Amino acid sequence: MPLSLDGLPTDILLQIVALLGLGDIVSLSLVNKTFNGLSQEHSFWLTPLLLARLERPLPCPNLEDLSVHTTKELKRFALDTLRLARNWSEPFPQIVGPIKSFPSGRHSNILFCLPDAIVLYCLSDGTVICHDLQTGVNTEPFFVGRINDMSSLLEEPEGLTVAALVDNQEIVVLTTSSHPNLSISLKFRRPLDLGFQYSAVFMNSTVVGVARSANGSEPTEIQSFNRLVPSISSTIVTDRPPSPVMGSSVIGDTVYFIFHQLSDPHALVYACPPRLLAQAPPQPNVDYSVQRSHIARIPRPLEYSQEERNMRAYCVLSTEPHYGQNTISIAYSFGHELSPAMEITFWPRPRPLARTTFATEEGYEKAIGRLMQPARTLAIPGTLSNQPNTAWELIVSANSGLALILVVDPPPPPSPPVAENSAVHDGAQHEANADPDAEVPPPPLPPPKLLLARYDPILDSASLHELQLPSEFDTRQICAVALDDHSGFAILITADNIVHYIPYA
Structure with missing residues (x-):
């Protein structure tokens, strides 16, 4: 009699699971009691997550040791990763939770995101702060200078590190960390x-x-x-x-x-x-x-x-x-x-x-x-939207480099056809009051769109998606954007200096 899959020894089953994708192991855990029990094993989730991390961002820093997390936490990482991938693959990704908003003060520009934190920048005085999303606490303003250009982020053991060109006169290197304490420090300055x-x-x-x-x-x-x-x-x-x-x-x-x-x-x-x-x-x-x-x-x-x-x-x-x-x-x-x-x-x-x-x-x-x-x-x-309160371009790459968030002004609608010199109403013909030589006012411009551009290195394909926002949200007021594709948040700052964390996972 042939041996069924769930009759194999646990260590053999875990070796098979190690070769599967996240979606496969989630489905496998729901097959029967045997596989559901197997999903209580730490390695059931750990090894597939380690492999998945090579292809896409997980809801944790890249350098974080996954083995220190509990089985329950690893399962949540897998489910959150799949839910975000499924939502962002839709033409119109939907918001899946409450929006968290808080005032940015004068630091109304986004440098980059950390796990559970965000680094904000003030263009007028050249200072940066870190904001803790869990506690709402800010670090003291840290003077950097007027930033002209930045390098890509580098994940290092002490935190996220970025190089910046300041005032076209010097290079600085900033390191920020949210664990164990929120901090920002200057590691390098060279005229x-x-x-x-x-x-x-x-x-x-x-x-x-x-x-x-x-x-x-x-x-x-x-x-x-x-x-x-x-x-x-x-x-x-x-x-x-x-x-x-x-x-x-x-x-x-x-x-x-x-x-x-x-x-x-x-x-x-x-x-x-x-x-x-x-x-x-x-x-x-x-x-x-x-x-x-x-x-x-x-x-x-x-x-x-x-x-x-x-x-x-x-x-x-x-x-x-x-x-x-x-x-x-x-x-x-x-x-x-x-x-x-x-x-x-x-x-x-x-x-x-x-x-x-x-x-x-x-x-x-x-x-x-x-x-x-x-x-x-x-x-x-x-074209790329450029609102009056925008300090930097409204196009930003996610830390992973697999996605871009941008605010785009759609093409203007076509002008309406020229009206006839007469009008018909209730079967009677009347002369139009309008001057036939007068210019027809152009139709109103459509509001900007919040778009997500993604690249899949496994499929070698690129796709475009329009992120859905609450009906009362005016995209004309967006003055800064960022994208956290580890946790699935679009981060927007509006002209009233309010930061909005919008969840899509």
């Missing part, structure tokens, strides 16, 4: 040389740096500093004139720079290998220069591929590539008698290459550089 324009801040575990240019004709340089010994620095010279639209991205210890072309769907990619960065004092016999790795063609959306559209590059966002997503580039497209649109392109993390397969270090570095390629582009009708 920059005067006479340069700086952009595209980057940071990895050992160095922090920035791109710079002296004027419109000099080539772009990459300057990096050792995080532990700020006096150690290196300057890498590229062969590329400065570009108004560029961004940096870090994979391992290699730093990539993407120069988005202004007028066509191409991007120039440069790769800075770790040996040229400030991991050690500069060596006199080393050539500190890099050339373009390759030209990457931005894939056009199918719905726009046949239209005569012009491109205008907008920005490049970098993310910490925990889940296979790496960089996001954004451009506007427009054409004769065509409605404007935004095009969002996702650049997945390149697959690692084995160093042993290359005869020389130079060959290995060239191959690494050419791996950075765009994959999918989303077309979004309309």
Whole structure:
């Protein structure tokens, strides 16, 4: 007689469970009493969650030790993760719980989110605070300066760390933590040389740096500093004139720079290998220069591929590539008698290459550089919303890099047809009072939309979703946005300086 699955020894069943996805183990736990009892085992949930963490964010920090959580907590992590994925896969994700709102005071800009906390910034005085969502307590305002640009977040044992370009004069590194106590501290501050324009801040575990240019004709340089010994620095010279639209991205210890072309769907990619960065004092016999790795063609959306559209590059966002997503580039497209649109392109993390397969270090570095390629582009009708009270652009990447939240002004509705010079009412014809040459007033503009753009590295697909809001919520009043796709919250700050935590999981 064949042995049924639930008749296998527990250790064999747990080895099978370890190969299943979160949805499968939840279904398995509901099959019968045997599997329900098996779901009380700690490893029933732990191993699948560890595997799932490689693909998507869980409702806890990436570096948190899952094994310290109880079986009940691990099961809740699995259910919350599945519920968020299911809701956000819908065309119109719905709010699933009460909205938590609290005043932001003068700190009405969002830097980034932590588990159970948020870092807020005041543009007028250059200070930051951490707000504890559980207790409502704020840290004392901490002076940073006027932030011009930020690196992607880096999760380190002591907390979330970010590098910022301040007043185009210095680089600072901030570390924030919500456990065991809410805190924010300055880990690095380095003045920059005067006479340069700086952009595209980057940071990895050992160095922090920035791109710079002296004027419109000099080539772009990459300057990096050792995080532990700020006096150690290196300057890498590229062969590329400065570009108004560029961004940096870090994979391992290699730093990539993407120069988005202004007028066509191409991007120039440069790769800075770790040996040229400030991991050690500069060596006199080393050539500190890099050339373009390759030209990457931005894939056009199918719905726009046949239209005569012009491109205008907008920005490049970098993310910490925990889940296979790496960089996001954004451009506007427009054409004769065509409605404007935004095009969002996702650049997945390149697959690692084995160093042993290359005869020389130079060959290995060239191959690494050419791996950075765009994959999918989303077309979004309309333009990025820019409300009067908005300090920064209303487009932000989630910490995971797998999703963007943005506020978009839809295209204006078509103008109504010109009215006839007469009107018919109750069967009688009357002359219209209106002047036939008078201009017809345009129809009212539709309110902005709160959108979610997502990339799935497993399916290699991109999708667009409109986040639903309460009917009384006026999207014209949104002045700051953020996205916590660990816990499933959209965070909005409105013009009345109120922070709204909106749950979608």
